Amino acid sequence: MNKFLKDPSYIVFFGLIGVILAPFLFTSDCFKILKDFSGTGGIGDSLAGTTAPIIGLVSIFLIFITYKSQKEEFESSRKAQKEEFESTRKSQKEELDSTREFVKVQTETLQLDQKVNILENLLKETNESISSLEWKGLKGLEAIRNFDGTGIGSYIDYLNAIILRFKMLIVEANKIKETSVRENYLGRIYISFYSKILWTVKSKTFNDREKNGILKNDDSYRLFYIYCLLSLETLYYLEEKKHILLISENKKDVIKDFTDFINELKRDSPEVTNA
Numbered sequence: 001m002n003k004f005l006k007d008p009s010y011i012v013f014f015g016l017i018g019v020i021l022a023p024f025l026f027t028s029d030c031f032k033i034l035k036d037f038s039g040t041g042g043i044g045d046s047l048a049g050t051t052a053p054i055i056g057l058v059s060i061f062l063i064f065i066t067y068k069s070q071k072e073e074f075e076s077s078r079k080a081q082k083e084e085f086e087s088t089r090k091s092q093k094e095e096l097d098s099t100r101e102f103v104k105v106q107t108e109t110l111q112l113d114q115k116v117n118i119l120e121n122l123l124k125e126t127n128e129s130i131s132s133l134e135w136k137g138l139k140g141l142e143a144i145r146n147f148d149g150t151g152i153g154s155y156i157d158y159l160n161a162i163i164l165r166f167k168m169l170i171v172e173a174n175k176i177k178e179t180s181v182r183e184n185y186l187g188r189i190y191i192s193f194y195s196k197i198l199w200t201v202k203s204k205t206f207n208d209r210e211k212n213g214i215l216k217n218d219d220s221y222r223l224f225y226i227y228c229l230l231s232l233e234t235l236y237y238l239e240e241k242k243h244i245l246l247i248s249e250n251k252k253d254v255i256k257d258f259t260d261f262i263n264e265l266k267r268d269s270p271e272v273t274n275a
Contacts, residue, residue, distance in 0.1 A: 116181070123189070126162065129165060132158075133159065134158075135155050136151065146204065147205050163197065167226065170189055191238065202257075206224060206227070224265075225265050228259075232262075
């Protein structure tokens with residue numbers, strides 16, 4: 001039945017046979033009532049009258065089949081267009097997502113490169129600042145190790161600039177999202193501060209601050225406050241990363257000295273610690 005409805009040629013074929021056979025059938029002995037055409041107006045009218053219903057029926061079926069065929073074709077076309085549209089939209093979305101991801105990766109890579117360049121330049125400038133620190137003909141770490149309190153003004157300014165650079169380095173390193181890169185730079189910064197500044201400043205400048213009159217310089221309080229905070233931060237970070245151990249009495253005493261000085265400043269000079 002479905003095959004019959006989908007293929008109009010069946011209806012046309014049987015319809016034509018019906019049209020051809022209708023005059024013979026309706027004028028044969030089987031339809032005696034139609035043999036006398038005197039009362040019906042002629043054989044032409046009789047044929048038209050007998051075949052018209054069949055032709056009309058065939059026409060109706062053909063119209064129905066045409067409508068059904070066109071409807072199915074339209075539905076099929078619309079479905080194909082919809083599928084094509086969805087496929088195109090999905091493809092465009094995937095391409096857009098891929099482009100966004102590529103741009104994101106490139107942007108992050110560029111930002112990382114910029115941050116790394118900033119850190120490398122800061123590290124270089126910090127090492128140059130340490131090397132250029134001068135006191136009584138001595139330079140760099142030798143000047144820090146032997147400082148006795150004379151010429152304190154320029155010495156404190158140099159040392160303050162160096163310590164602030166280390167603080168800036170730590171801030172910049174912590175901005176890096178990539179853990180491995182961030183930890184690599186933090187390790188380098190803390191180890192550099194530990195080996196070049198923490199112990200050299202502690203041995204003379206900090207330990208002899210009262211004897212050498214260093215605290216008479218107003219800037220020294222702010223300097224030592226930042227120095228002690230950064231030194232404690234360095235010691236705890238390096239211990240956490242297993243670079244050093246804080247179990248020795250010497251290191252415990254150092255931590256106590258820094259902590260006591262910070263608490264003393266908070267108690268006696270809150271304007272320094274709150275600045």
